[in-house]
Structures are given as C-alpha cells and as structure tokens.
Amino acid sequence: xxxxxxxxxxxxxxxxxxxxxxxxxxxxxxxxxxxxxxxxxxxxxxxxxxxxxxxxxxxxxxxxxxxxxxxxxxxxxxxxxxxxxxxxxxxxxxxxxxxxxxxxxxxxxxxxxxxxxxxxxxxxxxxxxxxxxxxxxxxxxxxxxxxxxxxxxxxxxxxxxxxxxxxxxxxxxxxxxxxxxxxxxxxxxxxxxxxxxxxxxxxxxxxxxxxxxxxxxxxxxxxxxxxxxxxxxxxxxxx
Ligand SMILES: [Zn+2]
Numbered sequence: 001x002x003x004x005x006x007x008x009x010x011x012x013x014x015x016x017x018x019x020x021x022x023x024x025x026x027x028x029x030x031x032x033x034x035x036x037x038x039x040x041x042x043x044x045x046x047x048x049x050x051x052x053x054x055x056x057x058x059x060x061x062x063x064x065x066x067x068x069x070x071x072x073x074x075x076x077x078x079x080x081x082x083x084x085x086x087x088x089x090x091x092x093x094x095x096x097x098x099x100x101x102x103x104x105x106x107x108x109x110x111x112x113x114x115x116x117x118x119x120x121x122x123x124x125x126x127x128x129x130x131x132x133x134x135x136x137x138x139x140x141x142x143x144x145x146x147x148x149x150x151x152x153x154x155x156x157x158x159x160x161x162x163x164x165x166x167x168x169x170x171x172x173x174x175x176x177x178x179x180x181x182x183x184x185x186x187x188x189x190x191x192x193x194x195x196x197x198x199x200x201x202x203x204x205x206x207x208x209x210x211x212x213x214x215x216x217x218x219x220x221x222x223x224x225x226x227x228x229x230x231x232x233x234x235x236x237x238x239x
Contacts, residue, residue, distance in 0.1 A: 043088045044238045045125050046229060049118060049132040049187070050075035050091070051197075054098030056111050059137035061203035061213070067135045070212055072096060074200060075133045078222045085230055090125060092118055119190040129233075130195035131225070132187060135212060136202045144205040145175040146198065146221070149182035154194035155236060157181075163196065163228045170224050198225065 050072040052058035058067030075091060082089050093099060099121075100113035122130050136147065146167040150160035160179035168175045182188035182197050200221055201208045211217040233239060 042127060044127045044129050044233060046082055046087055046089045047122055047125060047128050047130045048075045048079050048082075048089060048091050049122075049130060050093050051132055051134040053093050053096055054100075054110075054114075055107050056098055056114060059135060059203050061135075061137075061209045062141065062206050063209060063213075065203070065209075065213060067137070067203060068096065070135055070200075070203070071133045073215075074218050074221060077218055078131070078133070078225055081222050081226045082229065085226060087230070087233075090121075090128075092121055115186050118187055122187075122191045122193060122195070128191075128193045129229075130187075130191055130193065131229070132195065132197040134197060134199050136199040137204045138202060139204070141202075141204050141206065144202050144208040145172040145177045146200050147177045148179045149185065149188065149197040149199070150179060151182055151188040151191065151195045153192065155232075156194045156196055159194065159228075159232050160196045162232055163198070163225065166224050166228045171220060 050068070052066075052068035052071060054068075056068065058071065060066060061070070072093070072095075076094065079089050079091050098110055098114045099117045100110040101117060104110040104113040122128050136143075146164075148160040148164045148167070150156035157179070164177065164179040168177075182195075185197060188195055188197055201212045203209050203212065
C-alpha cells in the first residue's frame with residue numbers, strides 16, 4: 001500500500017521538487033548561461049518559439065498587454081533554464097520582432113512570411129524539437145488553465161500529454177483541459193519534426209492574466225515545462 005502511494009505520487013513530486021529547487025536557484029533576473037560551440041550534431045535541439053512579435057502582437061490581455069511580449073518573456077526564461085540544465089536550445093526570436101523576409105509590404109504579407117520563415121528555421125535544424133509559446137484568449141472571461149497542443153509527428157502527442165498532466169499536477173489543480181491536436185495551425189502542420197504548442201493560460205481571465213504577467217509565475221511555468229522536457233528526453237534516450 002505504502003509503495004503503491006509512493007509510485008503514484010512520484011511524477012508529481014519529481015516535478016515539484018525540481019520546480020522548487022530551480023525557483024530557489026534562480027534570482028529575479030533570468031540567468032544567461034553560455035554553451036560551448038562544439039556540440040555533437042546528434043543532440044536534440046530544443047527550438048523555442050516565442051509566438052507572434054513585431055507587427056503581429058497576437059491577442060491583447062484584459063489589461064491591454066500584448067500576447068507577443070508575454071510569450072517572449074516566458075520563452076527567454078525557458079531558454080535560460082534549459083541551457084542551465086545542459087540542453088541544446090535555439091530561439092526563433094529574442095526581441096520584439098517579426099521574422100519576415102525583406103520586401104513583404106503589407107501586414108498580412110509580413111505575417112505569412114514570418115510564419116514561413118519560422119517553419120524553415122525549424123525544418124533546417126538538425127534533430128529539432130519545437131516548443132512554441134502562446135497565450136490563450138476567449139470572449140468569456142471565466143476560462144483559465146494551460147493547454148498543450150501537438151502535431152502528428154514523432155513523440156509529440158506523448159510529450160504533450162505528459163506536459164498537460166504535469167500542469168494539472170502543479171499549477172492548474174482540478175483543470176479538466178486535455179492535450180489536443182494542433183490541426184489548422186500553420187506552423188505545427190508544416191514542421192517536419194516533433195512539436196508542441198503551449199497556450200500557457202488565458203489573457204481574458206483577470207486572475208490568470210495577472211499571474212501570466214508575473215515573473216514568479218512565469219518561472220514556475222518554465223520549471224514545469226523544462227522539467228517535463230528533460231524527463232521526456234531522458235525516457236526516450238534523447239539528449
Ligand atoms: Zn498566440
């Protein structure tokens with residue numbers, strides 16, 4: 001009986017312990033860790049995509065904050081944390097910018113070019129695993145909680161389900177949200193590798209919006225994501 005309880009609680013405890021350790025370790029500012037240039041090419045490269053940026057601001061929160069900025073803050077923290085844990089990473093953007101090709105004139109053309117270039121960055125990387133960071137929004141303000149979406153390639157579904165479970169076990173107790181297929185999302189449909197898209201929470205819910213803008217909560221989100229990615233790569237004999 002004792003062992004049964006122990007086994008049942010271990011994954012959640014593991015996440016929480018890593019989470020507490022990392023939160024205690026990291027200060028108010030995100031930590032930047034340099035990695036060595038010489039990386040074996042067979043290592044998994046976690047590509048972190050801060051959704052939107054520049055001319056494409058994404059959703060607007062209930063207090064007027066742009067989704068693109070919150071995505072970038074979380075993506076930068078996640079990148080620092082994963083590097084600190086020894087993972088190989090690459091960020092699609094590190095500033096408030098669109099990744100469109102010169103010559104795109106209209107906003108619509110810039111948005112299309114931006115998405116195509118994001119796909120190209122992922123598809124040109126060796127052993128890439130995409131983590132795309134977004135925030136949700138809905139006309140009704142009662143909805144809340146993180147939700148993970150996956151493409152139809154590789155281990156995406158298993159990774160998304162593991163992360164969804166870990167969000168529920170830590171930050172979103174009682175949430176009934178399930179991991180879902182990212183059908184209809186251009187980036188997710190066109191990359192040729194394992195990929196998940198994380199809607200970290202709802203910018204339309206005042207309480208959750210306040211959390212999503214908070215540095216401490218952003219660190220907690222990143223701890224859950226990084227700990228999940230790390231254990232997932234280890235379990236699948238990937239590094
Ligand atoms: Zn978005």
